[in-house]
Amino acid sequence: MNGKIVVAVLALFLIYSAVSEGLSLARMGNELRCQCIxxxxxxxxxxxxxxxxxxxxxxxxxxxxxxxxxxxxxxxxxxxxxxxxxxxxxxxxxxxxxxxxxxx
The missing domain is CATH 2.40.50.40 (OB fold (Dihydrolipoamide Acetyltransferase, E2P))
Structure with missing residues (x-):
C-alpha cells in the first residue's frame, strides 16, 4: 500500500515537473524570436x-x-x-x- 502511494506521489511530481518545464519553454520560445515579420x-x-x-x-x-x-x-x-x-x-x-x- 505504501509503495503505491509513493509511486503515485512520484508520478504526480514528474507530471507537474514536465508541465511546468513545458510552459517555461513555451514562454521562452515567444521571447527568443523576432517580433517583426x-x-x-x-x-x-x-x-x-x-x-x-x-x-x-x-x-x-x-x-x-x-x-x-x-x-x-x-x-x-x-x-x-x-x-x-x-x-x-x-x-x-x-x-x-x-x-x-x-x-x-
Whole structure:
C-alpha cells in the first residue's frame, strides 16, 4: 500500500515537473524570436502614433525592431533604415535624454 502511494506521489511530481518545464519553454520560445515579420517604410504622421517601442538586437533577434502602436490600436513594425523613422527615433531619444537631464 505504501509503495503505491509513493509511486503515485512520484508520478504526480514528474507530471507537474514536465508541465511546468513545458510552459517555461513555451514562454521562452515567444521571447527568443523576432517580433517583426515585415516592416512598414511609408510615412506615418506622428499624430497617428500613440507609442513606439525600440527593441535592440540581441540573442532573440539580429535586427533592431521598432514597433509603433497607432492611435487606432494597430501595431506596425517600422523600417529602422527609413529616413523618417530615423528622425522620429532620434527625436524620441533626445526627448528621453532631456527628460533624464532635468531629473538630475
Amino acid at each position: 515585415s516592416t512598414h517604410s511609408t510615412f506615418i504622421h506622428p499624430r497617428n502614433i500613440q507609442d513606439v517601442k525600440l527593441i535592440q538586437s540581441g540573442p532573440h533577434c539580429q535586427d533592431v525592431e521598432i514597433i509603433a502602436t497607432l492611435k487606432n490600436g494597430r501595431e506596425v513594425c517600422l523600417d529602422p533604415t527609413a529616413p523618417w523613422v530615423k528622425i522620429i527615433i532620434k527625436a524620441i531619444l533626445q526627448k528621453a535624454q532631456d527628460k533624464d537631464e532635468t531629473k538630475r
